[in-house]
Amino acid sequence: WLWRVSSAIAINMEAEETYLKGCFIFTPKVFEDSRGYFFESFNIATFKSLTGVFVDFVQDNQSLSSKGVLRGLHFQTGEYKQAKLVRTIKGSVLDVCVDLRKESKTYRQYFSIVLDDKKHQQLFIPRGFAHGFVALENNTIINYMCDNYYNKSAESGIIYNDKTLNIDWKLDNSELILSEKDKELPKFENLLP
Secondary structure (H helix, E strand, O other), X not given: OOOOOOOOOOOOEEEEEOOOOOOEEEEEOOEEEOOEEEOOOOOHHHHHHHHOOOOOOOEEEEEEEOOOEEEEEEEEOHHHOOOEEEEEEEOEEEEEXXXXXXXXXXXXXXXXXXXXXXXXXXXXXXXXXXXXXXXXXXXXXXEEEEOOOOOHHHEEEOOOOOOOOOOOOOOOHHHOEOOHHHHOOOOHHHOOO
């Protein structure tokens, strides 16, 4: 595929880089009237124009979660690392990404944002990050595009309540619902080099 950025593209999106280099918040221009709303959720030319980054998304994932469901913190290793563009279609989540790039000035730091179906913001997470989210409402639907395919042999993660990361998940621990697999994820200090 050959993608070209037109000099005449209409930018219907704003992008703001977070304090984690390469991690961006996108806010779309939403066109609303009595019928409802419309917005452009992704445009490769706009994305590249705003970030200077080219991504080739190859997989699109969607999940439904009840309030308190926490999924994460997940990542893939080696050649299977993934960049993700995350958005909430219905409800709201606290979305969290952790910088795992050892050469980065923000290594071991995390960024979090509430993504909901009102602002329609999206979070772009580059390769080299762990990712997780917790649903803040029942029947929350989240969607994320990935630039690499899922590979079971490359999957890894960090326990959500890791003491060195000290993530504030915005809900009481008693409200959190995790899979058995996510309850067994290792601490940050126990990750393989």
